[in-house]
Structures are given as C-alpha cells and as structure tokens.
Amino acid sequence: MSTYDERLASFAPRKLKSSKKTTINALLAKGWPHPTSASTSNGRPYKATPTTLADAGFYFDPRADKVDNVTCFMCDHSLAEWTPEDDPFEEHLNMGSKCAWAIARCSIELNRQLDGSFVFRSEDRLPTAKVMEKARAETFRGHWIHDSVKGHTANSRKMAKAGWTFNPGEAEDSDIATCYYCGKSLDGWEAGDDPLAEHRKRMPKCPMFTAQLVEEGGPEPTLPDPVPIPLPPASSSSSAPKKQAKSRRIEP
Template sequence: MESLQARIDSFLKSKRVKRSSKPNSTSATVKWPHPSSFNANPHTLAEAGFYWVPSWEDRDSVACFLCHKELSDWDEDDNPFLIHWQKCGNTCAWAIVRCGLSEDIAEDGSFVFLNKKRLPTSKAMEKARLQTFGEELWPHDGQDDHGASSKKMAQGGFVYTPQTKGDDTVTCLYCNLSLGGWDADDDPMWVYEVLPLRRKVTHP
C-alpha cells in the first residue's frame, strides 16, 4: 500500500467481513460507507496515508500504510490529515512529513516554520523523510554505490511516493516536484542546481 493509487483503489472494491474468526461465522459484503462529500473520502484518506480495512464492527476502519495505526468512526467534518497528525505526529513518518504540512503553511499559502524542528533542513525532518523509504522498499538501496540512495534522497528533500511496486518515484512535498527513473550516477542534489526555481521560488 505504499503507492497512493493502491490506497485509493482499496476503497473502491467491495470486501467481505466476518463476524468472528470461526470457520462458519456469518459474513457480509460491504462497501465504503460514507459519501464523497465527507472530508474523509477515499482520496483524502489515501493522501493522508490510509487504506481501507473494514471489520464487522468497524465498517469504515482504515490503516496507515507506514505506521499501521487503525482509525474508524469517521464523521462528515473529520480531517484525516489533522487526525493522523494529532494521533501519530510523534511516531509516524508519513504523519510528520505529509499530514503535518498544515502546521507549516500560513493563510496566504506561504511556508512559516514556527516549530524549528519542522524546518526542511532539520535532522528530525530528514529522518522522517528517510523512514518513508522503508527498510527494503527503495529499489536502489541494494545496489552498491548507487548515487540515488534513500539517504541521499532524504537529504535532498524527497519522500518516497511510488506509483507501482518497485517504482522509484520520489516527491518534494514543499514544491510538489516528482522525479523517477534514477540512474546509478544520479545525484538528488542536482535538482537544486538545474532547477533553481525549486530553490528560489517554490521551495522554503
């Protein structure tokens, strides 16, 4: 469920749930129970890191692909980004790097880092970005001396946002720049030199 599309797709298909784990337990086919008008809809939930894991008792239960936190009982006005940040902002890398962005953005859309630990260059944010690559998810970490290692990606301001399993697409959440197809001699930091607009205009 590392890819956004996989998480979105998890909400679109009906699933069977059982009343209990017993072999002959009553089961039912369920669909995502809330209308698209809810703040917590398949797209916002997926972007906030969640995929659908219904149970007999909790038909709208979702789980984070990274920290595995499960949440349910969504109301119409619930904000999945804010809730994930409030529940897991100290432990989940996705909650920190993605859901916590609202903490860094002023009303005019500009970045204002009131908490210095949330500065893009801080060790805390670099560590959180690195954790989005997982222990065995990033395809280039197993290649000796590959220039685009997960560590260098995190240092360059990128988080792992694969489109499919094994994909090497990364994204800067501050300027929404996504890049993939990394070669062994690539250096993630080249972006700051070749694309100065990222640094000077859209990047904090």
C-alpha cells in the same frame, strides 16, 4: 497498500471473489460509507474523502463494529468514526505514533496555507529539520532499489536530505520520489545524479530552499474563506503519483 493508487482503490465499492456473506464483505462491497467528495449536496462536506485519506496514508479497512475504519499502510494504526471536521492529515499526526508517513507527509499539510504558501512556526517542522529528514529517510528503508548499488549518489540518505520522500508506484523497481512541499515527482534516478541539485534546478522556490521560521507572536497569516477541494479526475490508471493542490482551512 504502499502505493497511493492501491489505497485510493480500496475505498471504491468492490466486487468480491468470495461469495461469503460476511459483514466485512458486505462493507467492502459498499465501499466508503461517507461522502466521497468534499462538496456534497446533502449535509456538510467531509474533509476525509478517499483522496485525502489515501494521500494521508490510509486504506479502507472496515470492521464489523467500525464501518469507516481506515488503517495506515506504514504504521498499521487504525482510525474510525470520522466526522466532517476530522482532517486525515491532522488525525494521523495526532495518533501518537511516530509514523514516518505522518511526519514526512501529513505534517506538511498542517503548514500549508490556502494560497499554497507555507508557514512554519516550529523548528522541527522546517523542511530541513533533522526530524523531517529522518522520517523521509524511513519511507525509503528497505524499498529503495538504488541503495543496493555501491556508490550510487541518489541513495536514500541523500534523497531524504534533499527533501525527497519515497512514493512507490506499482512496478517492483519503482523509484518515484516526491517532494510534498512543491509537489515535484521524479523517477529514473541514475548513479551520478545529485538529488539536491535535481530538486533545486527544477523547483528553486520550493520551501526546501526558501522556508523560514515564523516566530511565535509574528504576524498571523490571513486565511481566506474555505473553498471546496477540487475533485480528482474520474478515472486514472497511471501509477505515477498524483499531486493536487490542497485547499483546506488550516486550524490555528
């Protein structure tokens, strides 16, 4: 479940090989029990959809007594009993675990405004903060193929320092790295590549290079009315990471 595509697919109704009629099999066959898009015609929209849950690191993992249980691929913590207001990114970060995905990926969404800009009110959440860099480095640990090449300049330490998070694809030798601030993904890293220069060259306005701390008591960002989160394409077989602009109200 380390890839986004695997996690997203886990929420779809499944044809199971086993014919055993267990409760879990019945739940997996039905798929995610809540609305699967943010805009529903019957009732309130859910912030937790297969798209946002998979992006926040969760895969569908129902239990007999928790039909909407999800589990994080990285920290193995589970969450269930989702309400429309529950934000997967916020919930993951609030689970109390020191999950690298929660810090490196989920915390970013809490700083993102509806217009796509960022407001950073805590030094620990600045893209260049040590705690953020450490969490990004954690996502590469044990998986980054270039760490085994002596002298490779795109090693996981330099990748994390330059704002990149490991975002594996299906291939064994996948080396897709994503900056979750600007949404840029790059793969095919070569010895000699400078992860910071590659990032800055392509996305000079990325918060990695422009973010500033907004002091407490500083001007409040104005939030427009919430807009529905756009649906992902109906079918997608690409293993490349899919980044979408999130349109979500950030609670103060």
